[in-house]
Every structure is written in C-alpha cells, then in structure tokens.
Amino acid sequence: MRKLSLENLNLAFASIAAKYPLYLPQDNSAGDAEYKKWEQGAKWSDKTNTVKSPKDFFFPQTEDLMAFQVSGKSIDIIDTRKESEDFVVFGVRACDVKSFEVLDNVFLTEPADSYYASRREHGIIVSVACTRPLETCFCKAFSIDPSEPAGDVSCYKTDDSLYLSANTEKGEALLAVISEYTEEADDAAVSKQKESINKIMDRLPLASLTPASFGGGKTKEFFDAPEWKSLSEACLGCGTCTFVCPTCQCYDIKDFKTGSGVIRYRCWDSCMYSEFTKMSAGQPRTSQLERFRQRFMHKLVYYPENNNGLFSCVGCGRCLSRCPIHMNIVKVMKALGGKKDE
Amino acid sequence: MQKVTAKTLSGKAASLLNAGEVKYVLGWKKGEFDYDITPALFESAEELEKDFVWNDFSCANLSKYLIKYTRSLSGKILVFLKPCDTFSFNQLLTEHRIDRQKVYAVGVPCSGMADEKKIRENADGITAISETEEGYLVHTLYSDAPAFISKEEALLEKCLSCKGWAHIALDEQIEGEVFAPSADRFDQVKALENMTPDERYHFWQNELSRCIRCNACRDVCPACTCEKCVFDNPNSGVENKAAANSFEEKMFHIIRAFHVAGRCTDCGECSRVCPQKIPLHLLNRKFINDIDSFYGEYQAGLDEGSRAPLVDYDTGDLEPSQVFDWRDGQNA
Amino acid sequence: MPVNGYKPLIVAFCCNWCSYAGADLAGNNRLNYPADVKIIRVPCSCRVNPMFVLRAFQRGADGVIICGCHPGDCHYTSGNYFTRRRMALLFSMLDYLGIERERTRVEWVSAAEGAKFAATMNDFAETVASLGENKRLEDLRCKK
Numbered sequence: 001m002r003k004l005s006l007e008n009l010n011l012a013f014a015s016i017a018a019k020y021p022l023y024l025p026q027d028n029s030a031g032d033a034e035y036k037k038w039e040q041g042a043k044w045s046d047k048t049n050t051v052k053s054p055k056d057f058f059f060p061q062t063e064d065l066m067a068f069q070v071s072g073k074s075i076d077i078i079d080t081r082k083e084s085e086d087f088v089v090f091g092v093r094a095c096d097v098k099s100f101e102v103l104d105n106v107f108l109t110e111p112a113d114s115y116y117a118s119r120r121e122h123g124i125i126v127s128v129a130c131t132r133p134l135e136t137c138f139c140k141a142f143s144i145d146p147s148e149p150a151g152d153v154s155c156y157k158t159d160d161s162l163y164l165s166a167n168t169e170k171g172e173a174l175l176a177v178i179s180e181y182t183e184e185a186d187d188a189a190v191s192k193q194k195e196s197i198n199k200i201m202d203r204l205p206l207a208s209l210t211p212a213s214f215g216g217g218k219t220k221e222f223f224d225a226p227e228w229k230s231l232s233e234a235c236l237g238c239g240t241c242t243f244v245c246p247t248c249q250c251y252d253i254k255d256f257k258t259g260s261g262v263i264r265y266r267c268w269d270s271c272m273y274s275e276f277t278k279m280s281a282g283q284p285r286t287s288q289l290e291r292f293r294q295r296f297m298h299k300l301v302y303y304p305e306n307n308n309g310l311f312s313c314v315g316c317g318r319c320l321s322r323c324p325i326h327m328n329i330v331k332v333m334k335a336l337g338g339k340k341d342e
Numbered sequence: 343m344q345k346v347t348a349k350t351l352s353g354k355a356a357s358l359l360n361a362g363e364v365k366y367v368l369g370w371k372k373g374e375f376d377y378d379i380t381p382a383l384f385e386s387a388e389e390l391e392k393d394f395v396w397n398d399f400s401c402a403n404l405s406k407y408l409i410k411y412t413r414s415l416s417g418k419i420l421v422f423l424k425p426c427d428t429f430s431f432n433q434l435l436t437e438h439r440i441d442r443q444k445v446y447a448v449g450v451p452c453s454g455m456a457d458e459k460k461i462r463e464n465a466d467g468i469t470a471i472s473e474t475e476e477g478y479l480v481h482t483l484y485s486d487a488p489a490f491i492s493k494e495e496a497l498l499e500k501c502l503s504c505k506g507w508a509h510i511a512l513d514e515q516i517e518g519e520v521f522a523p524s525a526d527r528f529d530q531v532k533a534l535e536n537m538t539p540d541e542r543y544h545f546w547q548n549e550l551s552r553c554i555r556c557n558a559c560r561d562v563c564p565a566c567t568c569e570k571c572v573f574d575n576p577n578s579g580v581e582n583k584a585a586a587n588s589f590e591e592k593m594f595h596i597i598r599a600f601h602v603a604g605r606c607t608d609c610g611e612c613s614r615v616c617p618q619k620i621p622l623h624l625l626n627r628k629f630i631n632d633i634d635s636f637y638g639e640y641q642a643g644l645d646e647g648s649r650a651p652l653v654d655y656d657t658g659d660l661e662p663s664q665v666f667d668w669r670d671g672q673n674a
Numbered sequence: 675m676p677v678n679g680y681k682p683l684i685v686a687f688c689c690n691w692c693s694y695a696g697a698d699l700a701g702n703n704r705l706n707y708p709a710d711v712k713i714i715r716v717p718c719s720c721r722v723n724p725m726f727v728l729r730a731f732q733r734g735a736d737g738v739i740i741c742g743c744h745p746g747d748c749h750y751t752s753g754n755y756f757t758r759r760r761m762a763l764l765f766s767m768l769d770y771l772g773i774e775r776e777r778t779r780v781e782w783v784s785a786a787e788g789a790k791f792a793a794t795m796n797d798f799a800e801t802v803a804s805l806g807e808n809k810r811l812e813d814l815r816c817k818k
C-alpha cells in the first residue's frame with residue numbers, strides 16, 4: 001500500500017500525464033462530472049460518478065472502422081485505425097470497473113473485436129472506493145463491493161491522503177511513475193474507510209434489492225409477464241438509459257458518404273429505438289413494450305444465460321437518475337421479482 | 343408545495359371512474375423515492391388510491407401520451423393538465439393529433455414544480471424530500487439534519503417564467519391558486535444575442551458537445567409528433583444514431599428546433615429531461631422571440647385553430663437581409 | 675474572387691422560374707461570376723429545406739445563397755413568401771449559434787436580371803472569401 005498526500009496529488013497527476021494521456025472525472029459547466037483529459041489546473045470531481053460511463057474509452061460512442069476513397073474508377077480501402085497508445089483512466093468506481101468484465105465477455109470472446117481488444121490492452125484503470133454512495137446505488141445486489149474496487153490500481157481517498165495499491169503489472173508500472181511522491185503506508189486508514197463504506201451500504205434505500213429470482217433459463221417465466229405492459233407504458237423510446245449505461249453494448253455499423261468516398265463507422269445503438277436491429281424483413285420488435293422488455297431481459301436473463309450467471313447490470317444507478325420518466329431496472333426488478341414470495 | 347392535494351385529484355378521478363364517465367385516468371405514479379415520478383395510466387379507484395401522486399415533482403407534461411392513447415384505447419381518458427400543459431394539449435388539438443371526443447381534460451392549478459436535478463446537485467444520497475410552504479427539506483444519508491432548499495432555488499427552469507395564464511381547452515377545472523409569473527423568458531436569449539459571435543459559438547459548442555444523441559428531447563416533446571422522424575429514417579441521408587461529431591449535434595438540434603418553430607408552446611420538457619442538462623429551451627425561445635418580434639406576438643396553443651407563423655406570411659414581411667440590422671436597432 | 679489565393683465554395687439554390695433563368699441570362703450575356711458558385715436548381719425557393727442549407731455547409735460549402743422570384747412574382751403565387759420567413763428565422767438561428775451571418779444570404783433575382791445575378795454572386799463570393807473557410811459548421815469527415 002502506497003500513500004500519496006493530497007497536497008502532492010497534482011504533481012502526481014502531472015507526472016502521469018507527462019507519460020500517458022490521463023483522463024479524470026472533472027466537473028463540467030452543467031454541474032455534473034465527466035471524464036476529461038487532465039490538464040494543468042484540472043480538479044478531480046467530488047461527485048460520486050460521471051454522467052456518461054467510462055465504457056467510452058474502450059467502446060467509444062462512434063468509431064471509424066475503415067474508409068473507402070474513390071478516385072476515378074478505383075477504390076482504395078483505408079485502415080482508419082490509429083496505433084493506440086497507453087492511457088490512464090483515473091477514478092473509476094467499482095461498479096464501472098465491473099462493467100468492463102461484462103463488456104469483455106462480449107467483445108473478447110472469439111472472434112475477438114480487435115478494436116476493443118487493442119484499447120483494453122492499452123488502458124490502465126485506476127479505481128477508487130466510494131465514500132459517498134448515492135440513494136440510487138445498488139451495486140451490492142450484483143455482488144460488487146464498492147470498498148474493494150478492482151482495476152490495475154485501487155485507490156482510497158481520505159481527507160488528506162490517497163492510498164494506492166497495484167493489482168497488476170500495468171498498475172505497478174503506473175505507481176513507479178509517481179513513486180517520488182508516495183511512501184509506504186500500512187492499511188489502517190484503508191480498513192477504517194472500508195468499514196465505514198460497508199456501514200453506509202447497509203443503510204442504502206436499495207440495499208435489500210436482489211436479482212436472485214432472475215438469471216439464465218428464466219426466459220419463459222418472465223417473457224410473457226403481464227407487468228411488462230404497465231412498466232413500459234410511459235417509456236418514451238429514447239436512448240438515455242442505454243447511452244449512460246456502462247454495460248449496454250449494442251452497436252450498429254453504418255456507412256457515411258463523404259462525397260469522395262465512404263467512412264464505415266460503428267456507433268452505439270439502443271434497443272429502445274424503433275430502428276434497432278432492423279433487417280430486410282423489417283423490425284423484429286415492433287412495439288415499445290417488446291423493445292423495453294428486450295433491454296431488461298437481456299440484462300437479467302439472456303446475458304447471464306450465456307455468461308455463467310453474470311448479470312449485465314452493475315447497479316451504478318445512472319438510469320435511475322437520468323431517465324426522463326423515471327422508469328428503470330430497479331422498478332422492473334421489483335415488479336417482476338416479487339414472484340418468488342408467492 | 344401544491345395547494346391542491348393528491349387526494350382531491352384522485353378522489354375526483356375515482357368518482358368519475360366509478361360513475362363510468364371515464365374509463366382511464368392519465369396521471370402520475372409514485373416511484374421508489376420522493377422524486378422519481380412516472381406518468382401512468384390508472385384503471386381503477388384502487389390503483390389510484392395506491393399509486394397516484396400529485397406533488398412538486400409531478401412535472402411531466404402528459405398531453406403527448408394522449409396521441410398514443412386516443413388511438414389505442416377505446417373509452418374516455420381523463421387527463422390531468424397543469425396550466426402550461428394545456429397549451430400543448432390545445433396545440434395538439436389544432437394539429438388534429440388527438441381525438442378530442444375521447445378525452446376528459448381536467449385542469450389542475452399548479453404552484454410551480456421542482457427540478458429534481460437542482461436538488462440532487464448539492465445532496466448526495468437523498469432518502470426523503472419533505473415539502474414545506476417555503477421549500478424542501480432534503481434528508482440524506484450523510485447528515486443527520488435535513489438540508490433546506492428554498493422553492494425559488496429548486497424551481498424548474500420552465501416555471502421561472504411561468505405562463506401563469508388560466509387553463510386553455512378544458513372539460514373541468516379544479517379551483518385553486520395558480521403560480522405567479524416572474525422572470526422574462528427571453529432574458530437569456532437576449533443575453534446571448536448581445537454576446538459576440540465568438541462567445542456565442544463557444545457557448546453552444548460547450549453546451550452541445552455534451553449531447554449524447556439519446557433523443558430524449560425529441561421523444562418527450564409534445565410538438566415532435568412525426569410518425570417517423572427524419573433522423574430515424576435510414577433513407578433520409580441524415581439518419582445517425584449516435585453523436586458522431588459536432589456537426590451532427592448542431593444539425594440535429596437546429597433542425598429539431600426549426601421543425602417545432604411556431605408550434606412549440608415553450609413547455610420546457612426538452613430541457614427538463616436532458617440527461618446532460620443542455621439548455622435546449624434557449625433554441626426554442628430564440629425562434630419564439632424572433633417570431634414574436636418579426637411577425638407579431640404568437641403563442642402556440644393559445645387558441646385552437648390559429649395559423650402558425652411558419653405556414654403563414656404577410657406581403658410586407660421583414661427581408662432576411664434586414665434581420666440583423668433591424669434587431670441591432672431594437673436591442674440598442 | 676480569390677482573397678489571398680483562397681477561393682470559397684458557394685452553393686446557390688436557384689428557383690426554376692426566375693433565378694435560374696437569371697443565371698442563364700448572365701451566361702448568355704457573358705457576364706463573369708466565379709466558377710466556384712455551384713448552382714442547384716429547385717422548383718421554387720421554398721423547396722429549400724433548412725436541412726439543405728446545413729448539408730451544403732457539411733459537404734464543404736463556405737457560403738449558401740438562396741435565390742428566388744421577387745416577392746409577389748412567385749410562379750406558385752406565394753412560395754417565396756414562405757422562403758422569406760423560413761430563411762429569416764434559420765439565418766438568425768445560425769447567427770445565434772455563432773456562425774458568421776455573412777455566410778448566408780437570400781436574394782430575389784428575376785429572369786430578366788442577369789446582371790443582378792452576376793453582381794450578386796460576385797459580391798457574395800467576395801464577402802465569403804474575406805471570411806475564409808467555413809470552420810464552424812464543417813464536418814471533418816467530408817474534408818479530404
């Protein structure tokens with residue numbers, strides 16, 4: 001365990017930034033936190049989490065896959081991939097770190113997605129324990145412990161210091177960069193913080209939430225549940241929940257005509273959109289009820305079925321606070337999960 | 343705190359349901375917390391009793407849902423409308439988007455709504471929000487004593503310049519005090535107009551760069567009622583599901599604001615639901631302000647059947663080339 | 675009309691009945707105007723959707739001009755009156771977003787005004803050239 005005095009935090013950031021691009025949650029003009037590249041004078045946000053999740057770093061909202069340039073009668077195919085460099089994502093919460101595992105299962109299973117794999121390889125994740133979980137947090141339901149965040153380096157922020165410990169080789173290398181500002185320390189302060197986090201976790205309004213009644217093999221049980229109708233009724237069909245979600249991984253591949261060629265790009269898609277997975281035969285889910293159901297069935301039933309019971313929700317609570325009509329996975333779980341008591 | 347209680351409203355609805363006058367009630371349903379209210383359809387007095395809620399967080403404008411419900415449901419639908427919502431309702435009637443015969447519109451007096459985002463900004467871990475005459479007591483996980491936030495501080499953007507007028511187009515009105523209008527809604531528009539082009543550019547660049555193209559602004563908007571939006575249509579050439587670059591963001595927001603220009607009632611739902619808190623109402627208000635000053639004052643939804651400014655003209659209209667000189671003269 | 679060797683790309687939407695004929699007349703009379711003015715013929719100036727203007731900028735235009743019949747002379751009676759309102763509002767909005775107001779223009783050019791057409795294009799091209807490249811409403815994907 002290394003200890004960094006908060007007085008030296010900026011110096012440490014500067015040393016990291018001299019070696020790698022460093023991304024840090026910072027407050028924006030709207031009063032929310034977002035990941036921005038660290039620059040001299042940047043301040044680490046005190047907010048519990050960012051509006052958009054850090055999945056953007058590995059699975060960006062839009063990315064060019066390849067391009068075609070037309071000149072005369074010939075077409076050149078261009079690889080638009082840029083050689084990726086190592087980068088540091090600082091201040092990732094335990095829930096978001098877990099979300100990378102969910103994404104890995106999708107993108108790194110053979111045939112692996114080389115665009116995603118390359119960024120995962122180059123990304124160094126520095127996680128931080130949550131001292132102020134919000135009322136919308138329910139990571140514990142998915143067995144995530146916010147006091148034990150994973151990642152390449154785990155951090156604990158106290159009033160005057162930042163305690164860091166490396167979990168991987170990449171993490172060790174990162175800590176070596178700032179070693180001049182850190183000193184060896186025991187984990188007394190960290191244990192104390194863990195204890196207080198665990199106490200708060202028990203007091204959270206959603207502390208008793210459990211996905212126990214969901215999981216693989218439950219498709220038939222939930223698919224035709226009458227509750228979907230009232231749950232989905234007010235859904236606007238916008239993509240807010242999907243786009244702020246750290247685990248939503250659906251995308252579309254499209255061509256953009258530039259006038260002198262074509263850029264083939266991939267962008268996030270949302271199962272809430274009317275055009276989602278539209279094929280030549282049309283749209284497989286024609287009603288908002290079906291689209292709405294797809295999102296939650298995917299997170300709570302289909303994904304665990306294909307991934308050894310791992311749920312594709314990490315309980316970050318972003319959809320709870322951002323949905324325009326306040327419909328979210330917690331309400332869905334409570335409405336459908338009540339069955340086991342019958 | 344609302345002057346009319348939820349009991350009054352649900353009681354009214356329940357008696358009409360029981361009398362068979364209406365078959366459905368479109369209202370607000372309580373959630374997990376005190377602020378996460380969802381628009382919902384109620385079919386029985388028991389459901390109303392259990393889940394109906396009317397408080398400072400019942401902000402959602404329910405009029406757009408009537409398009410869907412008057413088509414899919416048979417039977418009369420009771421809908422609760424705040425004064426500002428009735429403008430949207432009336433505008434939708436003007437555009438023939440709602441079957442009026444199927445709606446029983448009940449006007450609710452409103453004392454101003456609270457912005458959940460403003461309250462949450464300074465309060466982590468909200469466990470309860472209790473409403474008082476002057477504001478809100480916010481109970482959190484991290485302090486023993488509740489924090490107080492005044493009604494003015496927490497007021498929803500649209501309520502800052504409340505239309506304050508009486509209800510338009512109703513079947514029945516529940517009596518009560520209506521919130522008094524305060525700020526000039528064009529203040530911010532004028533402030534932006536008085537900036538240099540560079541300042542304006544950077545202002546919007548900063549705001550719109552946060553856009554994630556979730557389309558919540560469009561999907562909640564009671565004026566955005568196209569069966570198929572041009573931005574969802576793969577054959578339109580402009581379809582794009584994600585915020586690809588700053589051009590796409592600008593294009594989407596300019597075209598969206600333009601398409602509702604003259605029909606936008608300034609209900610403020612777009613800004614309210616934006617997950618990135620982009621002040622989208624400033625785009626709509628720009629058009630409203632321009633329409634008012636170029637072609638005479640016009641409030642969409644005020645009277646049913648009126649001709650919207652963009653489907654109308656006057657032979658003596660201002661020339662596009664004169665717009666800037668004319669406005670500079672007005673602002674000077 | 676290059677300014678410091680820079681030649682702007684101008685997109686001119688011209689209505690079929692007046693302005694396009696005006697451009698023809700300019701050609702017949704051998705009046706010069708910049709070759710970088712690309713004319714797109716539209717049935718009426720009110721056919722120009724605001725999206726057309728934005729997409730012209732996206733595809734690399736540095737200035738967009740819309741030409742139609744003089745108010746009162748519209749082949750379809752009232753089309754250009756609608757154009758007038760729409761474009762006044764659209765251009766005002768572009769200015770509000772910080773985009774140079776000189777990059778957009780509406781001009782009424784009749785079929786008999788070949789000289790006005792050429793003069794308008796010369797003047798507009800010069801104005802746009804002095805602003806330089808369109809940076810504020812560009813789409814980098816469309817740049818070669």
